[in-house]
Amino acid sequence: MKAALELHSLSKAYRRSDGRSHPVLDGVSLTVGEGEFVSLVGPSGSGKTTLFRLIGGVEKPDAGRIAIGDREVTGERGHISYMPQQPALFPWLTVTGNIAAALETGGMDRKMARKAGLEWLRRIGLEGVAEEYPHVLSGGMQQRVSFLRALLMPRNVMCLDEPFAALDALTRADMQRWLLQLWEAERRSVLFVTHSIEEALTLSDRIYVLSAAPAKVVKEIVVPFDRPRRPDVWLAPAFVELKKEVLDLLGQGDGSNAV
Ligand SMILES: Nc1ncnc2c1ncn2[C@@H]1O[C@H](COP(=O)(O)OP(=O)(O)OP(=O)(O)O)[C@@H](O)[C@H]1O
């Protein structure tokens, strides 16, 4: 499979207020193939958001390289679409306006972009709020619009940083099913951060497990379930086994499967 994103031995340390260096990433290497869904799981503070900041070019690594497709882009901005934990829609634009803005970034003219945006909203069942401003939408609806916007940005790689963390459990389960369907139809290259092992196993083709900071990749797991994936995949015995393995790697299991 051709690589959409390659990280080679990325290291990063921050300087704390007392002047001491605080290493966050320690030689992280990973790849996301074209059209592949890859998740990162790791303890809080292990540097996952930092990794996205490096990929997005907001900060530079101390060492290592980042490539998108065949091109080295270390320190450059504008190559990924990014979806943060809290919905970040433009509050001064309507829902359609927000979606159209993503399409206009790709060079579509405004009228076409609005038409195509409306078509997309219809497809995801949100045409009823097309002319509303984002603040009147529920958290789940805002995240759907936010995901759609990231999907429609003309970028090769989507980086999603715990997009469902702020949602209640039922809405989150709904969102996972929704995202799975839409992604399986559209197949973008995705790097997805989550604290939920079930979420990572339900959605991903592969999972990288990170250690506590300074983060290293401790394990790469290939998720074996066929696609289109059944929403009740979590009932499969292999699912429970893999979940146990990841929990052990994160130091949260009962130790019986420790490596
Ligand atoms: N700009 C910064 N300056 C100094 N330290 C920082 C900065 N940004 C992040 N850090 C530190 O780097 C470490 C990793 O932070 P990061 O936000 O990448 O973790 P994370 O894995 O995303 O955590 P979480 O799962 O809680 O979101 C933390 O200790 C954090 O305090």
Ligand SMILES: [Mg+2]
């Ligand atoms: Mg984070």
